[in-house]
Amino acid sequence: MANSSSMRSEPGRLADAQTAAHAGAVDDARLKQLLGYNLSRADIRVRKIFNRHLATLELRPVEYSVLVLIAANPQINQRQLGEALEISAPNLAVLLDKLAERNLVKRVRGDLDRRAQHPHLTAAGRKLVTAAERLALASDADLAAVLSEGERALLTELLQRLAGAAPALRPGRAGRPVGAARVVSGAAGRAAQTRRT
Numbered sequence: 001m002a003n004s005s006s007m008r009s010e011p012g013r014l015a016d017a018q019t020a021a022h023a024g025a026v027d028d029a030r031l032k033q034l035l036g037y038n039l040s041r042a043d044i045r046v047r048k049i050f051n052r053h054l055a056t057l058e059l060r061p062v063e064y065s066v067l068v069l070i071a072a073n074p075q076i077n078q079r080q081l082g083e084a085l086e087i088s089a090p091n092l093a094v095l096l097d098k099l100a101e102r103n104l105v106k107r108v109r110g111d112l113d114r115r116a117q118h119p120h121l122t123a124a125g126r127k128l129v130t131a132a133e134r135l136a137l138a139s140d141a142d143l144a145a146v147l148s149e150g151e152r153a154l155l156t157e158l159l160q161r162l163a164g165a166a167p168a169l170r171p172g173r174a175g176r177p178v179g180a181a182r183v184v185s186g187a188a189g190r191a192a193q194t195r196r197t
Contacts, residue, residue, distance in 0.1 A: 045143070046143060047061060049139050049143050050136070050139045052139075053135045053138055053139035053142070054132060054135050054136065054139065057128060057132055057135065059132055062085070062087070063098075063099065064132055066085065066095060066096070066099065066119075067099070067104065067105070067125060067128065067129050067132065068132075068133065069081060069084060069085070070105065070119050070120065070121055071126065071129045074120070076118065076119070077116045077117060077118050078092060078093070078096070078107075078116075078118075078119060079116070081119065096119055099125070103122055103124050103125075104121065104122060104124055104125035104128060105119045105121055105122060105125055106119070106120055106122055107119055107120075108120050
């Protein structure tokens with residue numbers, strides 16, 4: 001038989017949730033336990049801030065990513081570009097068509113493999129990327145304003161690990177990423193270091 005305190009706790013929790021609902025607040029505590037939910041909520045904020053900073057350039061995040069990868073990898077072909085950003089070939093073709101219509105990219109046939117198409121930036125594309133990168137850095141700074149430098153470094157490292165692009169591991173360090181112990185600071189850093197040991 002359940003004790004009386006545990007029997008009272010469930011109705012109490014229900015009453016708290018009902019009070020919050022009546023006050024206009026939505027009880028999402030159960031969702032906040034999920035990593036995916038928190039990532040999705042953060043992504044909404046990321047996109048809002050990015051769009052606000054780059055609104056004048058009329059660039060969506062995926063278009064910005066495509067242009068920056070082309071700028072940084074002059075020999076990249078469409079297949080490699082699609083794989084890097086996990087965009088299907090048909091969707092990438094549509095995206096590149098739109099960027100070509102804006103005179104930001106052009107497609108060039110490969111010298112060794114004539115079937116391969118290499119997207120290149122036009123002069124207008126290079127100019128836009130330069131401006132966009134400056135605005136994206138400002139967007140990133142705005143986004144990370146609530147984090148310390150150590151928290152930002154730790155968050156970036158953890159997100160890269162979740163995305164499958166973890167930093168190199170130092171041999172003999174029990175899988176600890178290079179520099180992880182140095183960059184973390186404050187309560188978040190202490191908690192992360194405790195979990196790693």
